[in-house]
Amino acid sequence: MTSQTTLSSEARENVKDEAFDVAPNWKLVWWRFKKHRLALVSAFVLFGIILIALFPDFFSIQDPNKSSARESFMPPQGISFFHDGSFQVHVKPLKGKRNPTTLKMEWGVDKKRILPLRFFTSGYEYEVFGLFKTDLHLFGIEKPSARNSFHLLGTDRLGRDQWSRLMHGTRVSLSIGLVAVGLSIFLGILLGGISGYYGGWPDLVIQRLIEILQSLPPIPIWMALTAALPRDWTVEQTYFAITLILSLLGWTTLGREVRGRFLSLREEDFVMAAKLSGCSQSRIIFRHMLPTFTSHIIATSTLAIPVMIINETFLSFLGLGLRPPAISWGVLLQEAQNLQSIALAPWLLLPGLAVIFTVLALNILGDGLRDAADPYS
Amino acid sequence: MTNQPLLEVRDLQTVFELDEGTVKAVDGVSFDVYPGRVLGIVGESGCGKSVTIKSVLRLIEEPGRIANGAIRFRSKILGNSSAEMVDLVQLPAKSAQLRALRGNEIALIPQEPMAAFSPVHTIGNQLMEVIQLHQPVSNEEAKKIAVNRLKEVGVPNPEGAMDRYSWELSGGLRQRAMIGMALTCDPLLLIADEPTTAIDVTTQAQVLSLLRKLQQEHQTSIIFITHDLGVIAQLADDVVVMYLGKVMESGPVDQIFHNPQHPYTRALLRSIPTVHTKNRSRLPTISGSIPHPFQKRSGCPFVARCQEALPQQKCANQAPVLKAINEHQSVSCFLHQGGGNVS
Amino acid sequence: MSVESTQSKLTANTPMPPERLLDVKQLKKYFPIRKGFFKSVVGQVRSVDGVTFHLNQGETLGLVGESGCGKTTTSRCLLRAINPTSGEIRYRQADGQLVDVTKLASDELRPLRREMQMIFQDPFASLNPRMNLLDLVGEPLLVNGVANRKERSDRVADLLRLVGLRPEYMRRFPHAFSGGQRQRIVIARALALNPRLVVADEPVSALDVSVQAQVLNLLLDLQEQLKLTYLFVAHDLSVVRHISDRVAVMYVGRIVEMSPTDELFLAPKHPYTAALLSAVPVADPRIRSKMQPLEGDVPSPSNPPSGCHFHPRCPFATELCRQQAPDLEEVQPNHFVACHRQAELSLLGVSEPT
Ligand SMILES: Nc1ncnc2c1ncn2[C@@H]1O[C@H](COP(=O)(O)OP(=O)(O)OP(=O)(O)O)[C@@H](O)[C@H]1O
Ligand SMILES: Nc1ncnc2c1ncn2[C@@H]1O[C@H](COP(=O)(O)OP(=O)(O)O)[C@@H](O)[C@H]1O
Ligand code: SF4
Ligand code: SF4
Ligand SMILES: [Mg+2]
Ligand SMILES: [Mg+2]
Secondary structure: OHHHHHHHHHHHHHHHHHHHHOOOHHHHHHHHHHOOHHHHHHHHHHHHHHHHHHOHHHHOOOOOOOOOHHHOOOOOOOEEEEEOOEEEEEEOOEEEEEOOOOOOEEEEEOOOOOEEEEEEEEEEEEEEOOOEEEEEEEEEEOOOOOOOOOOOOOEOOOOOEHHHHHHHHHHHHHHHHHHHHHHHHHHHHHHHHHHHHHOHHHHHHHHHHHHHHHHOOHHHHHHHHHHOOOOOOOHHHHHHHHHHHHHHHHOHHHHHHHHHHHHHHHOOHHHHHHHHOOOOHHHHHHHHHHHHHHHHHHHHHHHHHHHHHHHHHHHHHOOOOOOOOOOOHHHHHHOOOOHHHHHHOHHHHHHHHHHHHHHHHHHHHHHHHHHHHOOOO | OOOOOOEEEEEEEEEEEEOOEEEEEEEEEEEEEOOOOEEEEEOOOOOOHHHHHHHHOOOOOOOEEEEEEEEEEOOOOOOOOOOOOEEHHHOOOOOHHHHHHHHHOEEEEOOOHHHHOOOOOEHHHHHHHHHHHHOOOOHHHHHHHHHHHHHHOOOOOHHHHHOOEHHHOOHHHHHHHHHHHHHOOOOOEEEEEOOOOOOOHHHHHHHHHHHHHHHHHHOOEEEEEEOOHHHHHHHOOEEEEEEOOEEEEEEEHHHHHHOOOOHHHHHHHHHOOOOOOOOOOOOOOOOOOOOOOOOOOOOOOOHHHOOOOOOOOHHHHOOOOOEEOOOOOEEOOHHHOOOOOOO | OOOHHHOOHHHOOOOOOOOEEEEEEEEEEEEEEEEOOOOEEEEEEEEEEEEEEEEEOOOEEEEEOOOOOOHHHHHHHHOOOOOOOEEEEEEEOOOOOEEEHHHOOHHHHHHHHHHEEEEOOOOOOOOOOOOOHHHHHHHHHHHOOOOOHHHHHHHHHHHHHHOOOOHHHHHOOHHHOOHHHHHHHHHHHHHOOOOOEEEEEOOOOOOOHHHHHHHHHHHHHHHHHHOOEEEEEEOOHHHHHHHOOEEEEEEOOEEEEEEEHHHHHHOOOOHHHHHHHHHOOOOOOOOOOOOOOOOOOOOOOOOOOOOOOOHHHOOOOOHHHHHOOOOOEEEEOOEEEOOOOOOOOOOOOOOOOO
């Protein structure tokens, strides 16, 4: 009887072992990553942010460029869930009154009415990736008008809806981060790989280049380069130029890391074994060397994205990066540049929170990935 | 062995609590160290040798802890009379008492001496620092003691070596300097964790004969850890054989090598290659491999590989305990516990 | 330093005897030492400094020496894993043709690589952790033209069975195996292309004591079954005694003695060999040896002593030894020694097997 139970429990253990035994690398990484709760949460948050970046219009309430002089500096409207004791998601409309002495608009809540909040409502019409047109939005109120307006995060000086602008800014800022990091990865792997795998004079040249690039003070260089961009370039042109500048200066760290990995991998026994069993050079690089550090590259790049985002925000904030009518987090924060507007409309600082959230989430995710990346340690 | 032990380890259990589960790195280890004798602890990689002596030195850090057992040491500093023993497990982890004990009465020679020396101070400075930490002497005197120590451990040109850095010395010289440092305060107990594993045979021979000479001159007790049975045979007076965190057999060195009682000891002795065989001869082997430490086990740790395992699953279901089979020798195996008739 | 004088009789340009598989003559590998910003060469590490030996078909030659004496470098040069600085490595191919491995261009090496394989010291480092057994053992087959997946997995199953692993393990990854099992995988991979010569660089040094014997026995069995020739590199003399037909002893980049195993262990003729043998701790407390350890340290190959490299540590050294390097000479049939005084010395070996 006892022997029976031990046998079956042993058998069960064997089956459990089996999953581990035949688990390829990505599974081991995933198992380790799953244990990192905070990183898992960050991954979900980022997934949401990426959805926003993909479909900013769907999440917007109003056309981000629509301005209305009469609605400038409206404060955020909170969402309430109960009305008259029953469940009803709604917002309270705002009522403006001009202060007779300062001549400024002062907004107060109109307690008499409520504006019910609708989900999947129709609003302004927009195009999805140039494929089709729709007017579907995640939420909004019915028939917005001057009297019945809804601005979740308030409005700016020109009366533009800040929530919708934030959604669109997310697309630009996140994509600059991603594209710039993507370009840096490409440059880093290419140049670092050449440097590390072939050695010799290409290595010497690339090493010196990296040293020179890293010894340059980054902030003045960015400022000089971005300031040199022609003022009459279109939004798209500046966008690509900025991305290019950020990645041209940003690939060096990754390049160094890739070079170091190649150098140490070249000496690894399993690479030597592959060479001795007759593998071609490209097979050695792509089947044996690159896969051993892809997870590290992913982790490193995840940690590099927030740096890029902050750089872009910083440049745009100084007015050197993207300029209106482009919308990015930096451009939005530019609105909150002077003390007067901060005192008058502190909600203009809210895009800063978006930056902090995203950067934090990316950093936590990157840390989690880095810890999970090496299941063989 | 009429005198009393210097160190008594009883039922020591040290565990590491990891995400994957709890590893019982040391699981009920007991042994004695007698004054002026060399105890050899032998076992394969991962069997818990280092964790055992780290526990004795109270150097176990998170996520590890000593879960059970007693480590009684006859300390001259801490004990009131020579008859009293201090249980090191009871002392607070970072107490001054432990620190005093570690420098003065128990010294360690680590496996990798490179890591034990600071690379930014000369050997001489480090030796003098240790000397002055424990003896109130002037710089000149400390220097003289240090030079003498280096001479004693056979460092050629000891004055010159005082001004060198650890990384400038060869592996053998570094290990000698380490031994010199460990001996500065005339410890009662010297613990050497595989001091010769990282060095070559000819250098190993130098270090072993040095240790043997010093031990005879100073009558220091030594715990010597190794996985090399040859080294144990040459140096130890008593031997503890470990497997998977447990003591399989312990006893005087001659008994262990010439009258081994535990199936693991016997199999190990049979399977090691020696220079005294004919060439191209097949070796008797121990089948299988060491189980993974996370694997849950019931019964005797050696059961899966034991050729003498008892029928009816006794060995698989019940764990044997370490029991004395005669005056000196103890064995943890059912063959010696009336658990079955030896056939 | 007369490099030319180390030219021994063995290296005379004779045709290779028919039983020879490999003939290595005056093999040298110097690594440059670079320093400074411009990485200029300031010296050389003479890792392998004129090594001469041969391998007969179907035998095992043990190559022993202390760490840093050039064993790994020698074995890597044989397979052209690194390019030797100079010397000759003549190899008899399966079709009987003689080639000089040092002269081949890298594309000419590929067919040769099927015939020569390597087993590495560290079974954890020599298997790509991202490939399962089928891919690992099957890779040499794949890159050498066995494209059919079924055919490959059948062959891999055969190979796994051959080295004592269950073919059902084929989908597992290396992390599921212990050190000894991994070394079996490494061996299976090395055997995939039916090599004739296997260079094993310390194949059991990283294994647990209780597992070493299993792997040694496996290597012996495979040799008999598959008529393999081994160059077995090790620092552990007892392991070498068990597996080798002949043994070559290396010291600072040179071979100092080479002879049939029993002869070398029982009656060594070179003072270094004798010192090495006496330094091995005997696993018997009743033979507490006289252990007279050698003085001093192994010299650095970047700055070796003049004349006989062993003279600073040799108890028998004379003025001649300091000035002139001895040649490796055949003092008895099949027994080569490089020592000026070998004829007058009578050295102690290990005791007879009991
Ligand atoms: N800091 C730690 N964290 C987790 N597990 C540990 C730690 N230190 C040791 N262990 C585990 O405890 C067990 C015993 O390890 P220990 O270092 O004592 O072995 P050893 O006998 O000294 O081996 P070796 O001959 O390799 O030095 C092993 O299973 C090891 O994985
Ligand atoms: N790539 C290299 N560059 C410089 N020196 C090397 C290199 N490889 C080996 N050496 C040196 O060559 C000598 C012999 O090394 P090796 O053949 O690995 O010795 P062994 O295998 O006998 O321990 C050592 O001194 C080592 O430091
Ligand atoms: S208890 Fe049983 S399994 Fe364990 S060593 Fe003794 S005979 Fe072998
Ligand atoms: S040649 Fe001289 S120094 Fe060298 S081993 Fe022979 S006797 Fe010793
Ligand atoms: Mg240890
Ligand atoms: Mg080596």
